[in-house]
Amino acid sequence: DYIKDCSLAFGIAMKEASVDITSAMPDGFGIDGDYQVVTDVQGWLGKVLSIPAGEIKEVDVMVVGAFAASTMTHQSLITNNLIPAVTWFYHQDIAFLHNETEKYWRSWISSSTIVETPSASHNSLFKRSLLATALHFDETYGGIVAGYTNGNYAYVWPRDLIFAAITLDRAGWHSWTDKSYAWLNSTAERPAGWWYQKYMTDGIKMWEQPQVDNTSLIPFGAYHHFLMQGSTTWLENNWDMIKDAAYICSQDS
Numbered sequence: 001d002y003i004k005d006c007s008l009a010f011g012i013a014m015k016e017a018s019v020d021i022t023s024a025m026p027d028g029f030g031i032d033g034d035y036q037v038v039t040d041v042q043g044w045l046g047k048v049l050s051i052p053a054g055e056i057k058e059v060d061v062m063v064v065g066a067f068a069a070s071t072m073t074h075q076s077l078i079t080n081n082l083i084p085a086v087t088w089f090y091h092q093d094i095a096f097l098h099n100e101t102e103k104y105w106r107s108w109i110s111s112s113t114i115v116e117t118p119s120a121s122h123n124s125l126f127k128r129s130l131l132a133t134a135l136h137f138d139e140t141y142g143g144i145v146a147g148y149t150n151g152n153y154a155y156v157w158p159r160d161l162i163f164a165a166i167t168l169d170r171a172g173w174h175s176w177t178d179k180s181y182a183w184l185n186s187t188a189e190r191p192a193g194w195w196y197q198k199y200m201t202d203g204i205k206m207w208e209q210p211q212v213d214n215t216s217l218i219p220f221g222a223y224h225h226f227l228m229q230g231s232t233t234w235l236e237n238n239w240d241m242i243k244d245a246a247y248i249c250s251q252d253s
Contacts, residue, residue: 007074010065011082013089014047017058060094062086105131112171130171133164138201141187142179145201155198155206158184158214162221174229181225181234184218185241193248218245 051057066081109127117123136145138156144164147153161184165177187203188195194215197207222242226235 006067007077008065008067009074009077009082010063011078011086012061012063013086014059014061015090016047016049017060017095058095060089062089064089108134112173114171130167133167134173134176136164137168137176137180139179141201141203142176142181142183143187143199143201143203144180146198156183156188156201157198158188158195159211159217162217165221166224169225169228174225177225178229178234181222181238181241185238193244195245212249215245216249218242 047059049057049059062085064082064085066077066085068077068081109130112130114130115123115126117126133144136147137143138145143156144161145154146157146160161180165180168180169177183203184195188199189203189205190196194210195218196205197209197211197214199205219242222235222238
């Protein structure tokens with residue numbers, strides 16, 4: 001059985017942009033001039049800034065979270081995970097990291113197969129949509145989550161994974177979609193022949209009812225994946241999954 005009990009911890013830190021904080025940080029949080037109030041129902045962090053007339057100051061803010069099995073105490077989670085992250089943040093030039101991140105994703109787009117239309121707005125929409133698809137891909141397991149707008153959608157629906165994988169395949173990222181189909185084949189929990197409605201990224205089922213499009217789209221997606229990456233070895237390794245999905249959808253319910 002999958003035990004969902006776990007400890008959660010969240011933290012927030014802020015500092016004046018491009019400043020390396022070298023002073024001591026009590027308990028890893030806060031520095032001189034910071035104010036921190038935490039109760040059972042609320043918490044806030046404030047910072048004192050001196051801004052001369054006519055000048056602009058930028059403030060960097062980081063929100064960090066961590067979780068672990070319930071056997072780890074809350075304080076251990078803070079000590080082992082949150083404090084190192086906050087300490088790292090205080091010593092970074094966030095503007096530099098922002099620029100490096102932007103360079104990485106611009107390079108990623110440049111390495112993708114893209115469509116150029118006469119419309120600049122359409123071209124921008126295409127690239128931003130492709131970036132959004134990539135940012136929903138879980139590099140650890142290969143799943144693709146449905147969305148981050150609220151807590152109900154940060155899960156993997158096989159249906160949404162298939163359509164997102166087709167997009168990534170068309171953009172040339174076959175190594176990513178290989179992992180997504182491996183997630184469907186071997187990571188996602190499933191009874192014989194069909195897939196559940198939605199999953200956590202590690203393949204643990206969340207909604208246990210069958211949903212026909214989740215299963216029936218797997219042969220469709222696999223067909224497109226094979227057309228675009230052309231590996232007969234991949235097809236052989238995934239044939240049982242494809243056959244199971246096709247078979248169960250051709251039977252009486």
